[in-house]
Amino acid sequence: MGIVLGWIILSIVLGVMGSDRTCGFAGGFFGSLILSPLVGFLIVILSTKKSTLEFQKKMLEGQRGYEPTPTPPRKVAPGTYTAADFISDMEDLDRKLDKGIIDRIEYEQMKNALKRKAGRL
Numbered sequence: 001m002g003i004v005l006g007w008i009i010l011s012i013v014l015g016v017m018g019s020d021r022t023c024g025f026a027g028g029f030f031g032s033l034i035l036s037p038l039v040g041f042l043i044v045i046l047s048t049k050k051s052t053l054e055f056q057k058k059m060l061e062g063q064r065g066y067e068p069t070p071t072p073p074r075k076v077a078p079g080t081y082t083a084a085d086f087i088s089d090m091e092d093l094d095r096k097l098d099k100g101i102i103d104r105i106e107y108e109q110m111k112n113a114l115k116r117k118a119g120r121l
Contacts, residue, residue: 023047
């Protein structure tokens, strides 16, 4: 009786572990209940986390939508950083933040670097 109860408890635990993975609660629970807790554990561990899949989808969407803007010909001396360059770079940063390519901390760091480059900080 103790083995059966332990088997069921482990199956429930593996089902809960699998709930945030692609195998889901049912995959972890029934895999361990029908086959064995060890096999259920392998099913849960080898399945991909849902958060990882969401991150990968965001990255792919960001890459698909990214089209580098052509840079207009410069009329100033090479190496001069103009206000138009600053605005263009800030717009690129805003787009990357909106698409989830960079997070808020990276955005602030890159924004401060651009301000230093422009001499406005």
